[in-house]
Amino acid sequence: MLLHSAVTNAQEFTGYPSYSFPPYSIDPSVRGVPRQRRSRMHEAALRAAGSGILAAVEGECADWQQLRDQLVSGLELAGHVSTDRVAAALRAVRRDVFVPGIEPERVYRDEAFPIKYDEDGFPVSSSSQPAIMARMLEQLDVQPGHRVLEIGTGTGYNAALLGQLVGETGAVVSVDIDADLVTDARERLAACGVSQVTAVCGDGGLGWSENGPYDRIIATVGAWDITPAWVAQLAPHGRLVLPLDLRGPQRSIAFQPIDNHLESVSVVDCVFMRLRGAFTGPESIHRLGPERGVLLGLAEQRPIDADGLYAALADPGGDVPSGVRVTLSEVMDGLSLWLALREPAIAGLSAFDATANHGLVPALIEYPGRGTATVALVGTGALAALVRLGEEQPFELGARPLGQEGHRLAQRLIRHIHDWDTQGRPGTAGLQVSAYPRGSDHAAIADANIIIEKRYTRLALTWAR
Numbered sequence: 001m002l003l004h005s006a007v008t009n010a011q012e013f014t015g016y017p018s019y020s021f022p023p024y025s026i027d028p029s030v031r032g033v034p035r036q037r038r039s040r041m042h043e044a045a046l047r048a049a050g051s052g053i054l055a056a057v058e059g060e061c062a063d064w065q066q067l068r069d070q071l072v073s074g075l076e077l078a079g080h081v082s083t084d085r086v087a088a089a090l091r092a093v094r095r096d097v098f099v100p101g102i103e104p105e106r107v108y109r110d111e112a113f114p115i116k117y118d119e120d121g122f123p124v125s126s127s128s129q130p131a132i133m134a135r136m137l138e139q140l141d142v143q144p145g146h147r148v149l150e151i152g153t154g155t156g157y158n159a160a161l162l163g164q165l166v167g168e169t170g171a172v173v174s175v176d177i178d179a180d181l182v183t184d185a186r187e188r189l190a191a192c193g194v195s196q197v198t199a200v201c202g203d204g205g206l207g208w209s210e211n212g213p214y215d216r217i218i219a220t221v222g223a224w225d226i227t228p229a230w231v232a233q234l235a236p237h238g239r240l241v242l243p244l245d246l247r248g249p250q251r252s253i254a255f256q257p258i259d260n261h262l263e264s265v266s267v268v269d270c271v272f273m274r275l276r277g278a279f280t281g282p283e284s285i286h287r288l289g290p291e292r293g294v295l296l297g298l299a300e301q302r303p304i305d306a307d308g309l310y311a312a313l314a315d316p317g318g319d320v321p322s323g324v325r326v327t328l329s330e331v332m333d334g335l336s337l338w339l340a341l342r343e344p345a346i347a348g349l350s351a352f353d354a355t356a357n358h359g360l361v362p363a364l365i366e367y368p369g370r371g372t373a374t375v376a377l378v379g380t381g382a383l384a385a386l387v388r389l390g391e392e393q394p395f396e397l398g399a400r401p402l403g404q405e406g407h408r409l410a411q412r413l414i415r416h417i418h419d420w421d422t423q424g425r426p427g428t429a430g431l432q433v434s435a436y437p438r439g440s441d442h443a444a445i446a447d448a449n450i451i452i453e454k455r456y457t458r459l460a461l462t463w464a465r
């Protein structure tokens with residue numbers, strides 16, 4: 001389920017190595033560290049920062065400004081930052097104040113930092129990776145004086161950046177579902193003198209109607225659907241940016257209202273932790289086998305035979321070659337989305353910690369010494385997983401049968417690889433997403449390449465030719 005940072009940095013990844021998988025990822029930094037101890041470490045860091053924020057703010061030194069400048073220059077070079085305004089905001093706001101307990105050199109690297117975990121060790125809040133934060137701020141196109149709603153306050157860092165972008169005449173409301181996060185974020189925002197931002201606690205799926213309508217709405221947490229409140233609270237000329245689930249994989253989509261629907265104006269790869277609360281999606285994550293490290297993430301709830309699948313992992317057949325050479329970037333940006341849109345039983349499969357060394361999960365993506373991950377088609381007691389054949393770049397893609405019925409699934413994966421290749425390897429580039437209210441019947445919907453039915457929304461996906 002985890003992919004690597006060499007592919008693209010434009011990801012959030014909640015602390016995973018910069019690339020993550022449909023539909024879920026787990027933070028490899030939690031590996032091997034007992035959850036209780038991790039949580040205490042994080043809580044201690046947060047408490048320390050809470051009491052020492054002012055000292056931290058006063059303690060800014062020239063080196064930290066230099067580190068910030070270096071980060072921004074790197075983001076500009078990589079194409080994540082394209083406007084002076086976003087660059088200036090990133091240069092002005094101190095991330096170290098919002099992500100306490102991390103050494104300066106790391107804080108200003110292009111890394112995500114988890115700050116809170118659930119009882120299973122999955123991250124539920126983080127400071128997102130600067131690359132995807134920058135990309136989304138570019139997508140959002142905030143102007144001075146704007147009223148902005150952010151869903152997912154987290155550390156408060158992105159809210160502070162938004163505050164910088166709206167300037168003194170604008171206003172930002174940032175909502176988080178966790179009261180402790182809101183309390184900490186408020187304290188840090190105040191310590192930094194950010195007065196345009198109001199952090200509030202609530203289910204962001206409901207928006208925050210008191211201060212609407214908003215010129216801009218941004219979710220910094222993965223959404224399964226576009227909630228009615230976000231549409232209702234968006235000004236007619238407004239823009240909504242959110243990491244939207246496309247049957248497992250996410251894309252950060254900037255939407256603008258047009259006539260009776262929302263139309264995408266920009267689509268960017270991303271992976272975010274998922275929205276909690278009343279508007280949470282049906283995604284599911286399963287641990288396979290007795291060890292904690294083998295994970296299977298599905299886009300929807302479906303019964304699986306976890307023991308049978310675990311046994312299948314230990315029963316690999318011969319790899320089936322596809323004859324198609326690819327880069328990992330093409331697989332993650334294009335093929336994994338292609339598969340997810342056509343196969344409900346496509347999954348992210350990963351192994352971490354000790355289990356990573358068992359070779360159970362084919363290393364389509366490898367994190368040396370930490371884990372492996374791939375994409376798998378899941379059957380009953382069998383799977384087929386994408387594999388790299390050979391060491392060259394680009395590499396030949398293959399399918400590994402796992403378990404008795406795995407061969408049939410592998411053949412199916414191979415057919416998809418050929419179809420995707422024949423169709424010109426569609427991916428994020430050229431993807432247009434239209435969001436209509438559920439039940440809409442519109443000529444443009446009928447012409448779409450793919451239709452995704454959500455609870456409130458009908459998404460029509462089209463690739464420009």
Ligand SMILES: C[S@@+](CC[C@H](N)C(=O)[O-])C[C@H]1O[C@@H](n2cnc3c(N)ncnc32)[C@H](O)[C@@H]1O
Pocket residue numbers: 124125126127128151152153154155156157158159175176177178181202203204205220221272273274275276277278
């Ligand atoms: C990736 S973090 C956001 C990062 C944040 N923008 C920052 O700069 O630190 C996602 C956040 O979304 C919050 N969240 C999850 N579900 C939510 C909901 N229904 N309403 C509001 N916030 C939610 C989580 O508590 C978490 O803090």
